[in-house]
Amino acid sequence: xxxxxxxxxxxxxxxxxxxxxxxxxxxxxxxxxxxxxxxxxxxxxxxxxxxxxxxxxxxxxxxxxxxxxxxxxxxxxxxxxxxxxxxxxxxxxxxxxxxxxxxxxxxxxxxxxxxxxxxxxxxxxxxxxxxxxxxxxxxxxxxxxxxxxxxxxxxxxxxxxxxxxxxxxxxxxxxxxxxxxxxxxxxxxxxxxxxxxxxxxxxxxxxxxxxxxxxxxxxxxxxxxxxxxxxxxxxxxxxxxxxxxxxxxxxxxxxxxxxxxxxxxxxxxxxxxxxxxxxxxxxxxxxxxxxxxxxxxxxxxxxxxxxxxxxxxxxxxxxxxxxxxxxxxxxxxxxxxxxxxxxxxxxxxxxxxxxxxxxxxxxxxxxxxxxxxxxxxxxxxxxxxx
Amino acid sequence: xxxxxxxxxxxxxxxxxxxxxxxxxxxxxxxxxxxxxxxxxxxxxxxxxxxxxxxxxxxxxxxxxxxxxxxxxxxxxxxxxxxxxxxxxxxxxxxxxxxxxxxxxxxxxxxxxxxxxxxxxxxxxxxxxxxxxxxxxxxxxxxxxxxxxxxxxxxxxxxxxxxxxxxxxxxxxxxxxxxxxxxxxxxxxxxxxxxxxxxxxxxxxxxxxxxxxxxxxxxxxxxxxxxxxxxxxxxxxxxxxxxxxxxxxxxxxxxxxxxxxxxxxxxxxxxxxxxxxxxxxxxxxxxxxxxxxxxxxxxxxxxxxxxxxxxxxxxxxxxxxxxxxxxxxxxxxxxxxxxxxxxxxxxxxxxxxxxxxxxxxxxxxxxxxxxxxxxxxxxxxxxxxxxxxxxxxxxxx
Numbered sequence: 001x002x003x004x005x006x007x008x009x010x011x012x013x014x015x016x017x018x019x020x021x022x023x024x025x026x027x028x029x030x031x032x033x034x035x036x037x038x039x040x041x042x043x044x045x046x047x048x049x050x051x052x053x054x055x056x057x058x059x060x061x062x063x064x065x066x067x068x069x070x071x072x073x074x075x076x077x078x079x080x081x082x083x084x085x086x087x088x089x090x091x092x093x094x095x096x097x098x099x100x101x102x103x104x105x106x107x108x109x110x111x112x113x114x115x116x117x118x119x120x121x122x123x124x125x126x127x128x129x130x131x132x133x134x135x136x137x138x139x140x141x142x143x144x145x146x147x148x149x150x151x152x153x154x155x156x157x158x159x160x161x162x163x164x165x166x167x168x169x170x171x172x173x174x175x176x177x178x179x180x181x182x183x184x185x186x187x188x189x190x191x192x193x194x195x196x197x198x199x200x201x202x203x204x205x206x207x208x209x210x211x212x213x214x215x216x217x218x219x220x221x222x223x224x225x226x227x228x229x230x231x232x233x234x235x236x237x238x239x240x241x242x243x244x245x246x247x248x249x250x251x252x253x254x255x256x257x258x259x260x261x262x263x264x265x266x267x268x269x270x271x272x273x274x275x276x277x278x279x280x281x282x283x284x285x286x287x288x289x290x291x292x293x294x295x296x297x298x299x300x301x302x303x304x305x306x307x308x309x310x311x312x313x314x315x316x317x318x319x320x321x322x323x324x325x326x327x328x329x330x331x332x333x334x335x336x337x338x339x340x341x342x343x344x345x346x347x348x349x350x351x352x353x354x355x356x357x358x359x360x361x362x363x364x365x366x367x368x369x370x371x372x373x374x375x376x377x378x379x380x381x382x383x384x385x386x
Numbered sequence: 387x388x389x390x391x392x393x394x395x396x397x398x399x400x401x402x403x404x405x406x407x408x409x410x411x412x413x414x415x416x417x418x419x420x421x422x423x424x425x426x427x428x429x430x431x432x433x434x435x436x437x438x439x440x441x442x443x444x445x446x447x448x449x450x451x452x453x454x455x456x457x458x459x460x461x462x463x464x465x466x467x468x469x470x471x472x473x474x475x476x477x478x479x480x481x482x483x484x485x486x487x488x489x490x491x492x493x494x495x496x497x498x499x500x501x502x503x504x505x506x507x508x509x510x511x512x513x514x515x516x517x518x519x520x521x522x523x524x525x526x527x528x529x530x531x532x533x534x535x536x537x538x539x540x541x542x543x544x545x546x547x548x549x550x551x552x553x554x555x556x557x558x559x560x561x562x563x564x565x566x567x568x569x570x571x572x573x574x575x576x577x578x579x580x581x582x583x584x585x586x587x588x589x590x591x592x593x594x595x596x597x598x599x600x601x602x603x604x605x606x607x608x609x610x611x612x613x614x615x616x617x618x619x620x621x622x623x624x625x626x627x628x629x630x631x632x633x634x635x636x637x638x639x640x641x642x643x644x645x646x647x648x649x650x651x652x653x654x655x656x657x658x659x660x661x662x663x664x665x666x667x668x669x670x671x672x673x674x675x676x677x678x679x680x681x682x683x684x685x686x687x688x689x690x691x692x693x694x695x696x697x698x699x700x701x702x703x704x705x706x707x708x709x710x711x712x713x714x715x716x717x718x719x720x721x722x723x724x725x726x727x728x729x730x731x732x733x734x735x736x737x738x739x740x741x742x743x744x745x746x747x748x749x750x751x752x753x754x755x756x757x758x759x760x761x762x763x764x765x766x767x768x769x770x771x772x773x774x775x776x777x778x779x780x781x782x783x
Contacts, residue, residue, distance in 0.1 A: 008390065010394060013395070024596075034600075034604075206405075209409055216417060216419070219603050223607055226611060231611075231621065231623070305690075306689070306690055
């Protein structure tokens with residue numbers, strides 16, 4: 001037997017949890033500055049949900065003009081905000097225009113319906129709009145996540161809560177048609193209301209947790225990127241490049257070779273001393289930008305330190321590496337650095353080496369490429385040497 | 387609060403704890419964020435579910451069990467919480483104090499249960515939980531250590547303080563209000579207000595810990611953005627920002643000095659022993675220098691083997707103190723050679739010290755002057771500190 005106290009408690013719990021979630025999202029947006037716009041949208045979604053349910057729970061206590069129409073509109077707004085926030089967390093763009101149109105339409109329809117006696121049509125409008133909005137957001141999230149997800153993490157479960165919320169609202173809408181005794185009042189102690197409120201509670205928690213996870217994931221990806229990239233040139237840093245190199249060397253024993261192109265900018269110290277560190281930095285960035293088109297998806301481009309870079313080319317032999325290096329040399333040679341209204345000629349020396357079966361570790365290959373690069377320097381720079 | 391249904395409140399609370407436990411486990415397993423703290427928190431939440439009971443579901447159980455589970459459970463989940471908090475804040479404190487409080491509390495509960503009293507076990511667990519939550523308050527205040535704004539520190543500390551206050555109030559209630567024995571022994575449900583209050587305290591503690599964790603992640607990102615990954619010294623961008631800041635402070639009478647440092651014969655180490663030895667040498671130097679610097683000093687790696695220290699001075703023209711510091715850094719590096727792969731590699735560095743000039747917003751003149759002194763130190767035979775004559779002294783001479 002369901003008592004009124006049970007449904008009231010569940011309503012109160014959902015209101016509280018949505019209220020607390022509001023505070024958390026506001027804190028995330030304003031204090032931690034994590035995805036601020038989407039977080040604020042989530043905060044408002046929770047706040048409006050909390051307010052709508054509060055008005056619903058206080059029907060009969062508050063003046064009717066406040067508790068009915070505004071409450072229903074707030075409920076629709078909350079679904080719209082939820083729908084706008086989810087894509088915002090993945091793409092940084094809060095899509096509010098279509099959502100605003102739907103809200104306006106729903107508000108007008110609700111305004112046209114008379115608020116007296118049977119309120120089932122109002123509830124149907126609210127529930128159907130909610131279902132539609134969350135379904136649309138779910139589909140958008142599904143697509144958006146599919147694009148941004150990296151590798152092995154499956155994005156599907158992250159859009160799931162939205163689909164479940166849509167399903168829940170749709171069920172409530174359908175129930176009002178097929179069950180004669182159904183009531184739009186959430187406080188009524190019916191079996192359906194009891195199950196509905198429990199589901200709503202679980203989904204409120206789940207939805208907020210999922211989005212919080214997405215936000216965390218973005219932070220983590222940022223950390224991973226910071227850990228493996230050189231901040232100046234955005235190439236791999238030494239540690240990450242060494243790892244990639246060891247990985248490639250492990251494949252060597254299994255029959256997949258690789259080649260290295262060692263790159264050292266010519267006369268870098270002179271440039272640094274005469275034009276200053278800022279010019280040196282700009283020169284490095286410029287060189288990396290020029291080299292980038294020669295680097296395939298599978299290649300690894302790392303900065304070993306100072307003006308020394310290395311490109312790891314999997315499944316490539318010495319002839320292939322020579323072609324790549326020669327093209328790189330030309331590109332660097334052709335693009336001067338523009339600094340203080342003047343063009344400064346840049347060039348680099350290249351050493352290439354191919355991994356051989358006898359190489360005990362990747363360091364041996366690296367040393368050969370390094371030696372080749374020094375030979376290139378001795379030959380007068382701006383050349384490729386094997 | 388009488389419109390609320392207590393078993394439903396307890397179930398909602400159990401659901402919340404379950405979700406929180408899953409969230410912590412997920413953070414620990416998937417993202418490897420604070421894995422040990424996360425597992426402790428998850429355990430704490432699960433224990434909390436058991437300890438709060440669920441009203442009628444324990445009706446048929448023996449009285450001793452019904453009495454023991456909530457008391458031991460509450461104590462255990464507070465202990466787990468405090469351990470997680472210490473991990474989260476990377477406190478170096480040993481857990482001996484927790485062990486003592488928890489041990490005494492458990493002893494008290496056991497003795498109380500054995501005596502058959504309804505009051506004694508509750509009193510023992512309440513008192514120990516209060517002490518533990520006070521420890522938690524101290525932990526949070528110390529762990530944050532003024533690195534966050536007062537408001538945020540207060541918000542983060544409040545839930546633990548609330549738990550302590552709740553414990554104190556309950557202990558007072560147990561002692562002063564007669565008839566508690568019967569409540570407990572009959573296994574009566576808490577009042578709605580009490581159930582709600584407990585739920586709020588649990589939830590706010592969870593939120594507080596989550597915000598601490600997010601704070602940790604964000605500081606890590608900042609650290610990665612501002613530090614040189616190899617040595618942990620400030621990277622050039624961050625050092626330049628600090629220098630610009632210090633130049634702005636110079637107009638307000640807060641002086642500083644720059645000491646430019648270059649490791650002697652660094653290329654030789656690299657060529658003779660390889661890049662790894664070079665990396666080890668850089669790390670070694672930064673470790674030694676950091677140990678000899680104050681917290682307000684800023685050590686940055688400008689590139690390669692070139693470093694710079696920004697030393698805030700008590701008096702704007704106090705060049706002597708800066709020279710003393712530089713001399714100390716030089717001597718400490720010479721005193722501790724690098725041990726690498728069984729080799730002992732002696733290291734030394736040359737220093738150039740200079741005072742800034744007002745009106746030089748980015749500090750370029752100060753850097754150039756320190757750099758010039760560094761070159762002089764190199765030319766005069768390395769492993770020494772050379773000091774630029776202050777421009778003010780030049781002007782009066």
